[in-house]
Amino acid sequence: MKRLHGGPDGGPALRWDFSVNANACGPCPPALAALQRADRSRYPDPAYTALRQTLARFHGLPAWRVLVGGSASELILRISQRAARGGVRRVWWPAAAYGDYGHAAGVAGLQRCDRPDRAGLVWLCEPASPTGQAEPLLATAPRGLRASSAWWVLDAAYEPLRLSGAPSLGPAERDALWQLWTPNKALGLTGVRAAYALAPVHARDEVDALEAAAPSWVLGADGVALLTAWTSPGVQRWLADSLPVLRDWKARQLAWLHQQGWTCLPGDTPFMCVQPPAGLDLSPLRARGIALRDATSLGLPGWWRMAVLPPMATAALATALDGCGVGA
Structure with a gap:
């Protein structure tokens, strides 16, 4: 019964980890x-x-x-x-x-x-x-x-x-x-x-x-x-203050994804399920310190779960995707 998770995979540390559902404003x-x-x-x-x-x-x-x-x-x-x-x-x-x-x-x-x-x-x-x-x-x-x-x-x-x-x-x-x-x-x-x-x-x-x-x-x-x-x-004040920041980051991230032709499921959280406009190979992204989560093991084959991260992370993802031939 193999368990699959996002996050660390035994390789070098990730620079931008879109695969984990954590508050990107943290640590608190x-x-x-x-x-x-x-x-x-x-x-x-x-x-x-x-x-x-x-x-x-x-x-x-x-x-x-x-x-x-x-x-x-x-x-x-x-x-x-x-x-x-x-x-x-x-x-x-x-x-x-x-x-x-x-x-x-x-x-x-x-x-x-x-x-x-x-x-x-x-x-x-x-x-x-x-x-x-x-x-x-x-x-x-x-x-x-x-x-x-x-x-x-x-x-x-x-x-x-x-x-x-x-x-x-x-x-x-x-x-x-x-x-x-x-x-x-x-x-x-x-x-x-x-x-x-x-x-x-x-x-x-x-x-x-x-x-x-x-x-x-x-x-x-x-x-x-x-x-x-x-x-x-x-701690509760810090959490409450982080939510508007996450809403702003999510709006920016969604705007970029839609502009690039990605399909995004609606949701209420600082993570979402997305589909790129073309096939996605995680290996080149991982080599650049970026990870997404294949949602197949979560019951959604063909989708990727993506956390909301700061705008600089989205920019890094855009650069990496262009390098992999999956840009606009």
Whole structure:
């Protein structure tokens, strides 16, 4: 079960990485400062009591509903395995989606099915990756289905990076689902692995079971520092200030892409799916320190996922494409 991701590939460092869905305004200075202050000489509290209370206050929830994890991928794997142990046999995820949903299903022995109402575990992501679009199922599924005994999990990794649109679900509806939060993307600190889940109001026993299934110290000092900083006013102000910058960069990038004849899917995030006017060979671009993400492994063959980067990155991409014979 080979997993494919954007970002580092074992070669020389990338100069302009269009393949990763991270906030290109980052790294967030106050979050980075919190990481530098982290005490790495001691184990964290294995129960993460203070961290869970901090995250609970941030979301206005009781602390028992907060489950910390080593990353979103780690939580995806742990939830899939827990669902399988509880008797779930079938899982559903969108046709275009993050590959770790399928990887975790394979590890847990779950079978993919073609209808969410027949699945015991349902994965959703909004705004979605790779498209950055709304998840139609959230608007059309009956409320009773969302609140059913099945595991419904909403991956909210890109909600903090929303540039347009609005969430399909209100707070009361979200209380019926599991929610995954991965702040490292929004803070431009993807190398720090840390995430958390918010449990539905009816799932206290499952939170206990998922905690019992975690390795000891699933988060190190860096992860604790990142998630604690995430809730601070200074970090949230920085994030809010970064969104207009990203909107401007996206508008400029889209204007250039359209001018060059690229097809771009609409979306609400600082990344998008694109098609060039001619075939695209990544090797010459990679040699120039530039990477895009082939969206085939994300369920969209023939498309590329492209992050929004500063205008100088778009200029570098234009020069590289001209050198590869894929310019205007």
